[in-house]
Amino acid sequence: MDLIEYIAARGGIVRTRALREAGFSAHTIARAVAAGRATRFRRTWIAIGGVDPILAGAAKLGIVVTCITQAARLGLWTYVDPADPHVYHVAASPHAGSVAVTQSLVHWSKPLIPRDPDALEDPIENVLAIIAECQPHERALATWDSAFNKGLVDRDSFSRFALRPAARRLLAEVSPFRDSGLETFIVTRLRWLDLPIRCQVWLYGHRVDVLIGDRLVLQADGGHHVGAQRASDNAHDAILRLHGYTVIRVTYAQIMDHWPEVQELILRAIAQGLHKAA
Structure with a gap:
């Protein structure tokens, strides 16, 4: 498969290491960048034109898209307070040190599911757990209801995670039958x-x-x-x-x-x- 096709099939942005492991040589990658067919971020990510700018930004900054930002990207019901100065909600490892992201709220909590170093988006379980701590109960429940309504998660499997009290309360109240x-x-x-x-x-x-x-x-x-x-x-x-x-x-x-x-x-x-x- 062509390098650009390979990257496109994986969301438009891939770590250089993953490309090398897939069989693309350093020369092939460098040639695509030099020709303007791809762009290199932080020396570790390769992206192509049309990549989601939110994912591109996450790669540049070494963060993961999560909370209500990722929920909205998944098509879930979210409420964004117009007075909230945080345009994006992202996550960073508790051991990552200082991360300065303009107009963003950085969540430092330990995720339910360990994050793959090649991931730029949190899995739905991490997203919901962070929303439980970040958003007022009513808004958090609306997003949880939306996720369960779309079948992105089920009660039995979710209940087996080490949930904090706020998430446990939401799990007890959530319903998959609410449409909005x-x-x-x-x-x-x-x-x-x-x-x-x-x-x-x-x-x-x-x-x-x-x-x-x-x-x-x-x-x-x-x-x-x-x-x-x-x-x-x-x-x-x-x-x-x-x-x-x-x-x-x-x-x-x-x-x-x-x-x-x-x-x-x-x-x-x-x-x-x-x-x-x-």
């Missing part, structure tokens, strides 16, 4: 009601986000609630109402920034018995 972080936030914030609260319940041909009691439906609209999707959702709302359900629709901004108002709507509906079957 908004559902996690809603369930967590309403748990004190001591009512049945279920996510992703199938009703009359479609799933609803949250069903409170028997008849109160809470739909959390994200950015996809436009055009044909909005028309379909509105039609389903009408069907639900005809069958005796009460539907409350709220937006991402309402849940994240105006939760007391959303909760007030829900409590008033419950007080009127709208969550009960006729």
